[in-house]
Amino acid sequence: MSDRNSARAPRLPKVLHRVAVVAAMVIAFFPVFWLLSTSFKPYEEWASSPPHWLPKKPTLQNYRIVFAPEAARRFAATQAGSLDYKVSGSAWAAFGTSAVVATAATLLSVVAGTLAAYSISRFRIGGDSFAFQFLSVRMFPPIAVVVPMVVLFSMLRLTDTHLGLILAYTAFTLPFSIWMIRSFIEEIPVDLEGVAQVHGMSQAEAFLKVTLPLIRGGVLATALFVFILNWSEFLFALTLTSGHVVTVTLQVANYVSASSGKLYGVQAAMGTISTIPVIVFGFLIQSHLVRGLTFGAVKE
């Protein structure tokens, strides 16, 4: 890559270049640093004036409040006024819920997406508008669908259930699954399946035994990508549940106390932990991020 691109663009002097890069890195990292730093601050330092960039008395109290209901109760009684127990009981439940919902929705979305992508790319089913129908789902503001969904879900008794969220997440990530996997399938020559069929395989077998193993990496990347979307989702979690099913994003948003406003430190601790899996997965599929976020249009 180095030689290919050298001297392509107007170049800055070396020092200026380094300064610009470092500045960009600092700006990109600063809010994350603040989140991390706040998560280790004791109550007095959450909003101290002037703000402490690094905790003066670092503590694990916030993490204890997140994970141990006992610590949360003690904290609520002594410092935070009326901390809502229902949401701040323990983050384990939220992590469990998010893990179950995000994983199930990811599996559904990727399996249904792979099948549909295969049909779209090999049989050209429904012409091109068929694939675009799914893409348009992504263009709808989800809130426009949420209002009738709340109505529909309460009729089907899906409100505040894992299944309800799973269905919503699956439908809204299907466009990514279909378009991303389709772009991987189209990189595999059709002739390979043709050869397999000449050797006596059915089309389904040819797909399962020839094409699918070849795009395994792509499907896995798609799955991780969709998982990230599901894990970070907030709007559906907020509107389609009412206290029983609590995802990590809801848990973060709910650390608010009536008397002292937002519980910065606790939110930061919860935020730090809930972001870690996303960052890990994100870097794992870094080379596929571009393809995923552009629905397969741009490849690295």
Added chain:
Amino acid sequence: MERRDTVQLGTQCRRLLRIARLPFSIVLVLPAQLITLLVVVVPTIIVVWLSLTDWQPTDNIPWFKAEFSWFWNFYDLLSDERFVGAVLRTLFVVTLCVSTELVLAVALALLFLDEWPWRKVAVSVIILPMMVVPVDAANAFFMLFNDHGPINQLLSLVLDRPVEYAWLADPHWALLPIIFAEVWQWTPLMFLLVLTAFLNVPRNQWRAALGLGATPAQAFFRVVLPLSLPVMLVAVLIRAIETFKIFDVIYILTRGGPGATTESISMYMYNGAFVYFRMGYVAAAALLVLFVVVSVCLALFKPLQKHYE
């Protein structure tokens, strides 16, 4: 036992399919299509019905028994300053955010064309924001723009006088932290796309330009930039669509306040449906927005399709 059940279920499914004589190609898309039908298409039909009523869940009657008010909702919406304000504000935020992101992304991408030590590390740090859970990013910005936060602290240093400005409580400036958060989180995506586009321009093209006597700047503006335009267009479109839906950041930072001064379309509809419980009215708003989105989609359909082919 369970296993036999599954096997039986499998045979039954196959028999059903044989009876229905569905071709393999259709069977493959059925799961995706059914889920989309249930979660997107059926609600869209309900939204049409609701939009013609004045139904509120607090009325204690089921939605399908609500009295029709026909097109009054739409009439009211168009003269509803808060709705019109939210629409205009959303368009403003989209334009401002996406253009800022694009300019920053091009500038950043220019820094990364050459190979230099630690380049990979720098890219990883710079794309970190887009991986942060949006709700957490919003919380971080809430703390940064706090009246005792580091932004005010830096401003006091620069201005040499104490600044304890409550950004999020000011009707004129509350939108600024929201835009900062959005730009911070999504410039990396734009940067990755623009960088990919730049690096994909064949080397001999700009070589030829340089060989013909162009300065590096000319070669960049006349060769590399035009060739990267399609990808940049896709990037802008995708970001515009996503920013149009902006919700998480606003919900965490201001919930549309103070007053309604930071309400986006999504925030407006959320407040209408879940704070004021005016389901019928919000359904009408949703329908209007869907109508606009669908027309834009149809308008974009041809050019986009050409790019994906």
